[in-house]
Every structure is written in C-alpha cells, then in structure tokens.
Amino acid sequence: MRKATTTLMGAALTVGAVLPLAADEDAQLVVNGEIEMVTRAEAPPHVDGIREVISGWVFRSDETQALQMDDFDNPGMIFVDQARDMFGTVIGSEDKSCASCHENPEALRGVRAVYPKWDQAAGEVQTLEMQVNECLTQQMGADPLGYTSGDMTNMVALISSVSRGMPVDVAVDGPAQSTWEMGEELYYTRTGQLELSCASCHEQNYGNMIRADHLSQGHINGFPTYRLKNAKLNAVHARFKGCVRDTRAETFAPGSPEFVALELYLASRGNGLSVEGPSVRN
Amino acid sequence: MAENVKPRVRVPGTASAGEAVTIKTLISHPMESGQRKDKDGNVIPRSIINRFVVDFNDQNVMDVTIEPAVSTNPFFEFEAVVPESGTFTFTWYDDDGSVYTESKDIEVS
Amino acid sequence: MELNRRQALTLALAATALAALPRDLFAASASLDDAIAAFTGGAEIGEGGVTLTAPEIAENGNTVPVEVVAPGAEAIIILAAGNPNPDVATFHFGPLAASQFASTRIRLAETQDVIAIAKMTDGTFQQASQEVKVTIGGCGG
Numbered sequence: 001m002r003k004a005t006t007t008l009m010g011a012a013l014t015v016g017a018v019l020p021l022a023a024d025e026d027a028q029l030v031v032n033g034e035i036e037m038v039t040r041a042e043a044p045p046h047v048d049g050i051r052e053v054i055s056g057w058v059f060r061s062d063e064t065q066a067l068q069m070d071d072f073d074n075p076g077m078i079f080v081d082q083a084r085d086m087f088g089t090v091i092g093s094e095d096k097s098c099a100s101c102h103e104n105p106e107a108l109r110g111v112r113a114v115y116p117k118w119d120q121a122a123g124e125v126q127t128l129e130m131q132v133n134e135c136l137t138q139q140m141g142a143d144p145l146g147y148t149s150g151d152m153t154n155m156v157a158l159i160s161s162v163s164r165g166m167p168v169d170v171a172v173d174g175p176a177q178s179t180w181e182m183g184e185e186l187y188y189t190r191t192g193q194l195e196l197s198c199a200s201c202h203e204q205n206y207g208n209m210i211r212a213d214h215l216s217q218g219h220i221n222g223f224p225t226y227r228l229k230n231a232k233l234n235a236v237h238a239r240f241k242g243c244v245r246d247t248r249a250e251t252f253a254p255g256s257p258e259f260v261a262l263e264l265y266l267a268s269r270g271n272g273l274s275v276e277g278p279s280v281r282n
Numbered sequence: 283m284a285e286n287v288k289p290r291v292r293v294p295g296t297a298s299a300g301e302a303v304t305i306k307t308l309i310s311h312p313m314e315s316g317q318r319k320d321k322d323g324n325v326i327p328r329s330i331i332n333r334f335v336v337d338f339n340d341q342n343v344m345d346v347t348i349e350p351a352v353s354t355n356p357f358f359e360f361e362a363v364v365p366e367s368g369t370f371t372f373t374w375y376d377d378d379g380s381v382y383t384e385s386k387d388i389e390v391s
Numbered sequence: 392m393e394l395n396r397r398q399a400l401t402l403a404l405a406a407t408a409l410a411a412l413p414r415d416l417f418a419a420s421a422s423l424d425d426a427i428a429a430f431t432g433g434a435e436i437g438e439g440g441v442t443l444t445a446p447e448i449a450e451n452g453n454t455v456p457v458e459v460v461a462p463g464a465e466a467i468i469i470l471a472a473g474n475p476n477p478d479v480a481t482f483h484f485g486p487l488a489a490s491q492f493a494s495t496r497i498r499l500a501e502t503q504d505v506i507a508i509a510k511m512t513d514g515t516f517q518q519a520s521q522e523v524k525v526t527i528g529g530c531g532g
Contacts, residue, residue: 061450072292072306075355212526228454231354246530282451302489342485351471351479353454353496361489
C-alpha cells in the first residue's frame with residue numbers, strides 16, 4: 001500500500017522534474033575517446049517509481065562532466081594507480097599478491113558489474129569490499145582493510161575501472177532476494193528528524209535543486225567516486241552514512257547488513273547503466 | 283615527506299620535430315592550505331607543493347609558483363614544443379623539503 | 392572623562408566587537424593590490440591580451456577548473472580576489488613552451504572575481520577577470 005502511494009506521488013512529481021540549464025541533457029559520456037558509457041536507460045522491471053534511469057554524470061555541470069572524460073583529467077585515477085601497485089605487492093603469511101591468483105587487474109573485468117552478489121560459501125550477499133577482505137584474510141593470510149579506508153576504496157576503484165562501460169547487472173532474485181527486499185524497504189522508509197527516505201529526494205525530486213545542489217537519482221554505478229568537495233575517492237557506504245546523517249537520523253555502520261542490503265538494492269536500480277567508477281562528482 | 287605522493291603524467295609517445303604536444307600532469311598531495319583548524323581549534327599548518335618545474339632535455343618548458351589556493355591533487359595541463367627525441371622531466375617541490383620527480387621519453391620522427 | 396559603569400561596559404563591548412572583526416575585511420583589497428603590484432611593479436595593465444576561462448557557477452568551490460592563455464606572454468599569474476590570500480599560481484613559460492596556455496584547478500572560498508594578469512615579453516601587462524559564483528550545496532555541503 002505504501003509503495004503504491006509512493007509510486008503515485010512519485011509519478012505526479014517526476015512528470016515535472018526537468019533538468020535545469022546547468023546540465024546538458026544530451027551530453028554523451030565517452031571516456032578516453034574509447035569507453036562509451038550508457039548514462040540513460042529504461043528503468044529495470046523491478047523499479048516502479050521512475051521510467052528512465054539516469055546516471056549522476058548527467059546532472060553535473062559541463063566542467064565536472066569533462067573531468068571524467070579523460071583518465072588524465074580524472075584525479076580518481078591516481079588512486080587507481082596506487083591500487084595497481086598494491087595489486088602486485090606481496091602481502092600476508094601466504095607470500096601472495098592479488099596478482100598471484102588474478103594475474104592482472106584486467107582479468108577482473110566483469111566483476112564490478114555483478115556485485116553485490118550472493119556468495120554460496122559464505123551464505124550471504126557480499127559486496128566487493130567484503131570479497132577483497134575475504135581474499136586477504138582467507139587466501140593471503142593478511143589483515144583485512146578498513147571497510148571505507150583509503151586502501152580499500154582505491155582497490156575497489158581499480159576493480160571498477162576495468163569494468164567501465166559494462167552494464168550494471170546485479171541479481172535481484174534467487175538467494176539474494178530477501179537481502180534485496182530488505183534494501184528496497186530501507187530505500188522507501190522515512191527516517192530521521194527530517195523524516196526523509198532515499199526516495200524523497202532521489203526518486204521524487206531528482207532534477208530539482210536542493211539549495212544549490214542539483215539532485216541526481218542517486219545511482220551508485222559511478223562509485224567509488226572522486227568528489228570535488230573533499231578531493232578524494234568516496235566509497236558507497238561512506239556516502240550512505242553521509243546521506244543518512246544529513247536526514248539527521250542514526251546511521252548504520254559501513255559494512256553492516258543494512259548497508260549491504262541497501263547497496264544491493266541501489267545497484268539494481270541502476271541495472272542497465274554503465275559501470276563508471278571511478279567517476280567525478282560534486 | 284607527505285604520504286602516498288604519486289605522480290601521474292601523460293606525454294605522447296611520439297611526435298614530429300617541432301610539434302606542440304599537450305601534457306597533462308596530476309600528483310596526489312593533500313595541499314594542506316594552512317586555513318583549516320583541527321578539532322581543538324589549532325590551525326593545521328600549511329604543507330603544500332609550492333613549485334612545479336617541467337624541463338625537456340636541457341631546456342625549460344614551464345616553472346609554476348604554487349600557492350595554497352591550488353586544489354588538492356594538483357593538476358596542470360600545458361603545451362610543449364618537442365625539437366628532438368628526448369626526455370621530459372617533471373619536478374614537484376614540497377614545503378617540507380621533499381622533491382618528487384617523474385620522467386617520460388618521447389621519440390621524434 | 393568620567394564614565395559610569397554602564398557607559399564603560401558599552402564602550403568595552405563596542406571595542407571588543409570592533410577588534411573581533413576579521414582583519415581581512417579591511418586588508419582584503421590592500422592585499423590584492425599588493426599581490427598585483429608585486430607582479431607588475433606598479434605598471435599599467437591593459438585589457439584583452441589574456442583569456443581566462445572559468446565556470447560561471449562552480450560545481451564546488453574546493454576544485455574549480457580554470458584555464459589561462461596569453462599568446463606572447465612570458466608569465467601569467469592567477470589571483471582570487473576574495474580568498475584569504477589572493478595569489479593562486481604563477482606560470483612562467485620557458486623556451487620550450489609551445490604556447491602560453493595553462494590549465495589547473497583552484498580553491499575559491501566564496502563567490503569572487505578570478506583575475507589573470509599576463510606579463511608580455513615586451514614588458515607590458517594585460518589582464519582578464521571573471522566572477523565565479525561559489526555556492527553551498529544542499530546536502531552535506
């Protein structure tokens with residue numbers, strides 16, 4: 001019932017959601033003159049509230065959009081380079097580096113596009129961060145990385161970067177279904193002093209300005225993202241924490257089951273958009 | 283020495299003699315401006331890259347004096363003339379005395 | 392002069408308030424002029440020989456892309472009139488500079504004029520300036 005009401009309200013409001021002049025609606029994102037990104041797609045079947053999914057890239061100013069179009073303009077790529085060094089570095093009691101099993105980062109093409117996903121052995125939905133830590137602790141005999149630490153975020157950015165241009169395609173059914181449903185519930189639940197849900201801004205008001213900020217649909221296909229605001233790569237769960245805090249609610253912790261579920265659900269809302277990480281955003 | 287300072291430079295691999303090439307340079311560095319305060323209210327001291335020099339073989343291409351208003355992870359794009367094959371050297375000077383360098387070769391046909 | 396307690400208190404408060412005003416408020420234009428004079432030596436500055444490209448509205452004041460170009464210049468300085476310190480960067484072009492073009496990203500504390508002044512090889516100076524609007528974002532800044 002709640003969902004139906006939200007959908008109706010959503011439809012009423014989104015009909016009027018027009019991108020203001022600052023964003024170029026027709027701009028195409030091609031990175032390095034080679035990687036063609038899909039930044040607009042028909043909404044996937046499990047999303048009712050919007051008809052077209054639009055990447056956060058479309059909502060940014062011309063200058064910001066340009067920063068993502070060349071890997072030597074995109075400051076996020078310095079950190080991908082750092083992760084590349086880490087990829088080949090031996091660490092842990094088993095005397096291995098990531099490269100010992102995975103050869104090179106390019107061999108992980110396709111991985112980012114399907115995460116978060118159900119891990120049969122672990123019996124849970126896992127994010128890329130959880131998978132990296134699983135490799136570190138179980139295969140390499142090394143210490144885990146902090147969930148939103150610089151090293152972890154750099155590594156996730158590297159793994160994303162080799163999947164750029166591929167469509168996001170996370171599974172919403174099968175063993176992942178109950179996790180996905182928890183994520184959907186979280187997305188539409190109003191919380192905090194300001195009584196806002198993710199949908200309040202990102203489904204019902206995308207395209208509008210919140211003070212001087214141009215609201216996007218809140219997709220995560222561009223994560224980790226280099227934000228101009230803090231001049232560094234930002235991880236998804238760190239961003240969730242910020243968003244929840246901005247509604248003046250008690251936030252969940254990065255890596256918590258709630259944020260894992262929310263990440264799965266959010267990723268699925270962007271199924272069909274291209275993997276862009278590391279992207280450049282406000 | 284600031285932590286994790288890593289340069290990232292693009293120079294084309296080849297050019298014709300006398301051609302102008304576009305060079306893009308990035309370096310990861312916090313560029314602590316000296317304007318911020320920590321949670322106790324003490325000013326975090328300035329610590330930035332204050333100069334960036336680009337040379338080709340023995341000659342200078344550009345010398346940049348940098349102030350705290352240049353953003354974190356300083357980026358510079360500029361054009362250089364390539365008279366012959368050789369090596370571009372890029373040098374960044376840090377307030378704390380560290381010097382970071384990178385070099386890229388280019389072949390002239 | 393004899394002050395009663397109330398007058399003394401009012402005076403003290405007013406004095407404190409005045410002293411608490413940021414020194415920058417009065418020093419701002421002085422320090423921009425100083426920065427310009429340090430570069431030009433007080434010489435006259437013409438308009439037109441230098442082009443400054445900057446966004447009308449900065450997506451975020453922390454990282455604002457700007458470009459300067461001034462054919463025939465030996466150096467170009469970028470200044471931010473409303474920053475705590477107006478100097479941003481000075482590009483000195485050497486013999487192997489193909490053009491007098493440079494692009495970088497800068498921090499702007501608030502809406503202000505960004506100014507580019509070029510020193511030409513003949514010793515003259517040219518300038519260009521543009522206002523860049525800097526906003527505070529909606530969610531988390």
